[in-house]
Amino acid sequence: MQDRFHALLKHRLLQEAQNNPPLFPWEKESVDYDAEPSRTEAQPALVAASVWLQQIRHMNLPIPMPEAVMTELLARCQSVLFSSLREGAKLVRAVDTLFPGQTQLLNNVAGYVMVSPARSKVAKLQDLAIEIGEELPQSYEGAIETQQMALSLLAAREILSTLMLTVSTDHPQLEREWLTELGAFTLKVGYETERLSIEAMLPCGGSLSFQGDESRSLVDRNDAGRLSLEIREFDVDRVYPLEIRLGEQDLLTFAIGVQK
Numbered sequence: 001m002q003d004r005f006h007a008l009l010k011h012r013l014l015q016e017a018q019n020n021p022p023l024f025p026w027e028k029e030s031v032d033y034d035a036e037p038s039r040t041e042a043q044p045a046l047v048a049a050s051v052w053l054q055q056i057r058h059m060n061l062p063i064p065m066p067e068a069v070m071t072e073l074l075a076r077c078q079s080v081l082f083s084s085l086r087e088g089a090k091l092v093r094a095v096d097t098l099f100p101g102q103t104q105l106l107n108n109v110a111g112y113v114m115v116s117p118a119r120s121k122v123a124k125l126q127d128l129a130i131e132i133g134e135e136l137p138q139s140y141e142g143a144i145e146t147q148q149m150a151l152s153l154l155a156a157r158e159i160l161s162t163l164m165l166t167v168s169t170d171h172p173q174l175e176r177e178w179l180t181e182l183g184a185f186t187l188k189v190g191y192e193t194e195r196l197s198i199e200a201m202l203p204c205g206g207s208l209s210f211q212g213d214e215s216r217s218l219v220d221r222n223d224a225g226r227l228s229l230e231i232r233e234f235d236v237d238r239v240y241p242l243e244i245r246l247g248e249q250d251l252l253t254f255a256i257g258v259q260k
Contacts, residue, residue: 166257
C-alpha cells in the first residue's frame with residue numbers, strides 16, 4: 001500500500017511540475033529556486049545546536065522528527081536565514097541536503113504543502129492518502145520520501161519564522177520564546193525612531209551579540225537572568241544578525257529586521 005501511495009503521489013507531483021511549475025502563495029511568477037541571487041548577505045557562524053533542539057521537538061508536527069534531521073534542519077535554516085532568496089526558495093534550500101538529487105520533486109512537494117497555510121498540517125499530508133485509504137505512519141523513518149519532504153518543509157518554515165523578527169513603526173514590539181534543554185529563552189525587540197532595543201531572558205549564563213554595519217554590540221552574564229542592548233546605529237529596511245550564546249559553545253542566530 002505504501003508503494004502504491006508513493007507511486008501515485010510522485011507521479012502526480014512530477015506531472016504537475018512539468019505542466020505547471022509550482023508557485024508559492026506569495027509568488028506571482030515562476031522562480032528558479034536553484035539560482036542564488038548575486039547579492040548575498042554575510043552568513044552567521046554555525047555552532048553545535050544540541051541545547052536548542054528542544055524547540056523543534058515541541059513543534060506541532062504530525063510525526064516526530066529524528067534527532068539527526070532536526071540538527072540538520074536547524075543548521076540549514078540558519079545558513080539560509082540571511083540569504084536574499086525569496087521565502088519559498090529559502091524553504092527548499094533549507095531541506096535540499098536531506099533529499100539529494102530530488103530538486104524537482106522537492107519543489108513541487110513544497111508548493112503542494114505550502115499552497116494553503118491555514119489548513120491543518122495533518123490534512124495536507126493526508127490529502128492523497130485518503131484516496132486509497134492510507135494513514136500517516138507513526139514515525140519519520142516509516143514515512144515515504146514525499147511525506148518526509150513535506151514534514152521537513154513544515155519544520156523549516158516554523159524554524160525560519162521563529163528566527164526572524166521584523167519590527168516597524170506599525171508593529172514596534174515583537175517577542176519570541178525558544179525552548180532549550182536548560183529552560184525557556186525569551187527575546188523581545190522594540191523599535192522607536194533611531195533606537196532599537198533588544199532584551200533577552202536567559203535560562204543560564206550567556207551572551208547577546210548584535211552585528212551592525214560597522215560595529216558589534218556585546219553583553220554577557222555568568223548566570224541566568226536578563227540581558228539588554230540598545231542599538232542606535234542601524235538602517236531601515238535591513239536585516240541584522242543577533243547571536244545568542246548559552247554556556248560556552250551553544251549559539252543560535254536570530255535575524256532582526258527593521259522596516260518603515
